[in-house]
Amino acid sequence: MPPIGQAVAEPSFEDREVEAEYTLEYPVICPCCDQVIKVVEVVRLLRTKVHFTSTLPRRGRMIVCPSCNKVLSAELAGFA
Numbered sequence: 001m002p003p004i005g006q007a008v009a010e011p012s013f014e015d016r017e018v019e020a021e022y023t024l025e026y027p028v029i030c031p032c033c034d035q036v037i038k039v040v041e042v043v044r045l046l047r048t049k050v051h052f053t054s055t056l057p058r059r060g061r062m063i064v065c066p067s068c069n070k071v072l073s074a075e076l077a078g079f080a
């Protein structure tokens with residue numbers, strides 16, 4: 001474990017920009033930060049590890065508050 005305060009190198013995540021942003025039909029209040037938000041960010045979930053008998057879908061998405069960066073919703077595509 002690195003000492004507290006020391007930067008941990010994770011450049012691939014830090015440098016990555018949000019791939020998609022969606023404008024809401026009308027403003028809503030984020031349940032996490034209580035800010036009025038007019039857009040949400042969408043982060044793709046890409047399956048990187050799975051048991052070979054798994055029937056879980058390959059992809060999904062997370063909806064993230066652009067203000068506090070907390071996850072508002074997450075789902076797997078086609079998951080019944």
Ligand SMILES: [Zn+2]
Pocket residue numbers: 030031032033034035065066067068069070
């Ligand atoms: Zn928020």
